Amino acid sequence: MRKKIYFLALVVLLLFSCKKSDGLTSPTTENNQTETEVNGDPLPSWNEGTLKNDIIAYVEKVTKEGSPDFIPLENRIATFDNDGTLWAEKPLVQELFAFYRVKKMVEANPALAQKQPFKAVIEKDKSYFEKGGDKALIELVSATHTGMSEDEFEKSVQDFFKDAQIPGKNIPVKQIRYQPQLELLNYLRANGFKTFIVTGGTIEVVRGISEDFYGIPKEQIVGTSFKYKYDSDKNVVMREPAMDLFNDKEAKPVGIQLHIGQRPVFACGNEGGAGDIAMLQYSQGNKYTSFQLLVNHNDSIREYSYQEKDNASLNAAAKNKWHVVDMKKDWKKVFSDN
Amino acid sequence: MRKKIYFLALVVLLLFSCKKSDGLTSPTTENNQTETEVNGDPLPSWNEGTLKNDIIAYVEKVTKEGSPDFIPLENRIATFDNDGTLWAEKPLVQELFAFYRVKKMVEANPALAQKQPFKAVIEKDKSYFEKGGDKALIELVSATHTGMSEDEFEKSVQDFFKDAQIPGKNIPVKQIRYQPQLELLNYLRANGFKTFIVTGGTIEVVRGISEDFYGIPKEQIVGTSFKYKYDSDKNVVMREPAMDLFNDKEAKPVGIQLHIGQRPVFACGNEGGAGDIAMLQYSQGNKYTSFQLLVNHNDSIREYSYQEKDNASLNAAAKNKWHVVDMKKDWKKVFSDN
Numbered sequence: 001m002r003k004k005i006y007f008l009a010l011v012v013l014l015l016f017s018c019k020k021s022d023g024l025t026s027p028t029t030e031n032n033q034t035e036t037e038v039n040g041d042p043l044p045s046w047n048e049g050t051l052k053n054d055i056i057a058y059v060e061k062v063t064k065e066g067s068p069d070f071i072p073l074e075n076r077i078a079t080f081d082n083d084g085t086l087w088a089e090k091p092l093v094q095e096l097f098a099f100y101r102v103k104k105m106v107e108a109n110p111a112l113a114q115k116q117p118f119k120a121v122i123e124k125d126k127s128y129f130e131k132g133g134d135k136a137l138i139e140l141v142s143a144t145h146t147g148m149s150e151d152e153f154e155k156s157v158q159d160f161f162k163d164a165q166i167p168g169k170n171i172p173v174k175q176i177r178y179q180p181q182l183e184l185l186n187y188l189r190a191n192g193f194k195t196f197i198v199t200g201g202t203i204e205v206v207r208g209i210s211e212d213f214y215g216i217p218k219e220q221i222v223g224t225s226f227k228y229k230y231d232s233d234k235n236v237v238m239r240e241p242a243m244d245l246f247n248d249k250e251a252k253p254v255g256i257q258l259h260i261g262q263r264p265v266f267a268c269g270n271e272g273g274a275g276d277i278a279m280l281q282y283s284q285g286n287k288y289t290s291f292q293l294l295v296n297h298n299d300s301i302r303e304y305s306y307q308e309k310d311n312a313s314l315n316a317a318a319k320n321k322w323h324v325v326d327m328k329k330d331w332k333k334v335f336s337d338n
Numbered sequence: 339m340r341k342k343i344y345f346l347a348l349v350v351l352l353l354f355s356c357k358k359s360d361g362l363t364s365p366t367t368e369n370n371q372t373e374t375e376v377n378g379d380p381l382p383s384w385n386e387g388t389l390k391n392d393i394i395a396y397v398e399k400v401t402k403e404g405s406p407d408f409i410p411l412e413n414r415i416a417t418f419d420n421d422g423t424l425w426a427e428k429p430l431v432q433e434l435f436a437f438y439r440v441k442k443m444v445e446a447n448p449a450l451a452q453k454q455p456f457k458a459v460i461e462k463d464k465s466y467f468e469k470g471g472d473k474a475l476i477e478l479v480s481a482t483h484t485g486m487s488e489d490e491f492e493k494s495v496q497d498f499f500k501d502a503q504i505p506g507k508n509i510p511v512k513q514i515r516y517q518p519q520l521e522l523l524n525y526l527r528a529n530g531f532k533t534f535i536v537t538g539g540t541i542e543v544v545r546g547i548s549e550d551f552y553g554i555p556k557e558q559i560v561g562t563s564f565k566y567k568y569d570s571d572k573n574v575v576m577r578e579p580a581m582d583l584f585n586d587k588e589a590k591p592v593g594i595q596l597h598i599g600q601r602p603v604f605a606c607g608n609e610g611g612a613g614d615i616a617m618l619q620y621s622q623g624n625k626y627t628s629f630q631l632l633v634n635h636n637d638s639i640r641e642y643s644y645q646e647k648d649n650a651s652l653n654a655a656a657k658n659k660w661h662v663v664d665m666k667k668d669w670k671k672v673f674s675d676n
Contacts, residue, residue: 074549150595196557217412220557228595232616235620235622236623252568258563260557261541261556281573
C-alpha cells in the first residue's frame with residue numbers, strides 16, 4: 001500500500017512539474033560522432049579512459065572460454081534501468097503519456113473536461129490532487145492507464161509514440177536516448193549477453209518502443225504492472241484499476257526474479273531517485289563475476305545536473321566499488337541523432 | 339482466493355494419487371527413431387499425414403517474406419503448456435518434487451516427522467488434509483515451496499532433478515519428454531519462433547530444467563508464482579507463503595500478458611484438465627495467422643488414455659477448428675530416449 005501511495009504521489013508530482021527543461025540540448029548541436037563501431041571500437045561515443053577500459057576488460061574476460069571469470073551464455077543477463085539510464089528522465093515520458101491520454105479522452109468525450117480528474121489536469125489545478133489525496137490520484141491513474149483491453153492500450157501507446165515530442169523542444173522522444181548506452185547494449189549483445197530493461201515505468205508503455213528504440217523485445221521488459229483479468233467472452237485481457245507491482249527500488253529484484261529468474265551479471269542504473277541501488281546490489285550477489293554501472297547526471301551543459309539530497313546512490317557506489325559514469329567526462333556525445 | 343483454494347486442492351489431490359502408473363512404457367521399448375532431422379524431415383517422429391502437413395504448411399507460409407500470412411520475427415511467439423503437452427503428467431513431476439521436499443526436510447530435521455503437515459505426508463494420512471481443509475494445505479505448500487531464499491529453492495530444485503525418477507519405473511524424469519514435441523520446438527525455433535512454456539506448474543521448478551530439457555531459457559517460462567520479497571540485508575529474494583498467480587485456465591492469458599506482452603501465434607496444450615482452452619482461444623485472437631494444437635491422450639499402450647468428463651477441450655477444438663494431435667496415429671514414437 002505504501003508503494004501504491006508512493007507511486008501515485010510520484011505521478012502527480014511529475015504531472016505538474018512539466019516545466020520547460022533547459023538542460024536538454026537539441027541533437028543538432030551534438031557532437032556528430034559515427035553511431036556504429038568505429039575502427040574496431042565498439043563504444044565510439046565513450047571517451048577513452050578507465051571506465052571504458054574497465055567495461056571492455058570485463059566483457060572480454062567473462063566471455064573468454066577457459067577464463068576463471070567465464071560466464072556461460074545462459075547466465076549473461078544484463079539489466080538496464082530506463083528513465084535516466086537509457087534515455088533522459090526530464091521530463092518523464094510516462095508523464096507526457098498521461099497528459100496525452102487525458103487530452104485524447106477529452107477529445108473523444110468533451111464532457112470529461114468538466115469531470116474530475118480530467119478537469120484538474122486540463123486546468124492544471126494542483127489543489128484538486130492535493131486536497132483529494134489518494135482517492136483523486138487513483139482515479140486519475142485508473143482513468144488513463146486501465147479499464148480497457150490490452151489491445152486498446154497498446155494502440156494508444158503506439159499512437160502516442162508516433163509523433164511524441166519533448167514539449168517546447170521539437171525533439172522527437174526517440175532522440176532523448178543516450179547514444180553511448182545504445183552502443184553498450186549492442187556491444188553486450190554482440191558478446192552473447194541478453195539485455196533487459198528493468199524500469200519503474202509501466203511495462204506496456206516501455207514495451208511499446210523497446211524493440212524500435214533499443215532492440216529489446218517486449219518479453220524482456222520488467223516494469224510496473226497493473227492487475228490483469230482475462231475476459232473469455234470478448235477474448236481480451238483487461239487492465240484492472242489496481243497495481244500489481246511497482247517496480248522501483250527494492251521491488252526491482254522482485255521483478256527480476258519474476259520475469260528473468262536469475263540475478264543479472266551486468267546491471268546499470270542511475271543516480272537521481274535512488275531507484276537502482278537494490279538492483280545493483282542484487283546483481284553484485286551473483287555467483288559469477290559481475291559489473292555494476294551507475295550513471296551520474298553531472299552534465300548541466302549537454303544534459304542535466306541533479307543529485308539525490310542524501311547522495312544515496314553515489315554513496316552506495318563508492319562503498320560497493322560500483323563503476324560510475326561521469327557523464328561529463330566519460331561520454332563523448334550524449335544523445336542519439338535519430 | 340478461489341484460485342488459491344483450487345490450487346491447494348489440486349496439490350493435495352495429486353499428492354495422494356501417486357499410484358504406480360501402468361501406461362508409461364520404458365523408453366527401451368520405444369521405437370528407436372533418429373532424434374534429429376532425417377533426410378530433410380524436421381519432424382521425423384511425427385507420422386506422415388494431415389496434421390504433420392498442416393504444421394509444416396503453416397510454418398512455411400508465415401515465414402515466407404511477401405506471403406500474405408507473413409509474421410515478423412518479433413511476433414513469432416510460440417507457447418507450450420508443459421504437463422501433458424511437453425512431458426507426461428502422470429505422475430505430475432511437481433507432485434514428486436513436493437514429496438522429495440518433505441523427505442529432505444524430515445531428513446534434515448527428524449523431529450518434523452512428528453509434526454504436521456509432514457507427519458501426514460509421510461504416513462500418507464489423507465484424513466489430515468481432508469479434515470484440516472485450507473489451513474492444512476496452505477501449511478503444506480508453504481512448508482515445502484516457500485519460506486526460503488530463491489537461491490536455496492533453486493538449489494533444492496537442482497538436487498531433485500539430478501536423479502529424479504518416475505516411481506516404480508526406473509525412468510529418469512527427463513525421459514518422459516515427448517520426442518515429437520522436442521522436434522516441434524526445434525523446428526519452430528529454426529524458423530525464428532521464440533518458444534515459451536506457459537504452465538500451471540510453479541515457475542521456478544520448471545525453470546530448473548527448461549534449458550536442459552527443452553532448450554528454453556529461464557526467462558521464457560510463464561508459470562504459477564508465489565509472492566516474493568527482497569531482503570536487502572541478506573541481499574536475497576525471499577519466497578513468501580502466498581500465491582501471486584495460479585497460471586492455469588483463464589489465468590494463462592494473464593500470465594502471457596505479464597511475461598510476454600503479446601498474443602502467441604502458435605499455442606499448444608493438451609486435453610485432460612481443460613487447462614489450455616483459454617490460452618488457445620487467446621492465441622486465436624491474434625491479428626496474425628495463428629495455429630492452435632491440442633494433444634489428445636488416447637494412447638493407452640504407449641502413454642495413457644484419459645479424457646475430460648465433459649470433453650471441454652476436445653469440444654472447444656472442434657468448435658474452433660483447432661488442430662488435434664491424435665497421439666496414437668500422429669506420433670511415430672512418444673518418448674525421448676535420453
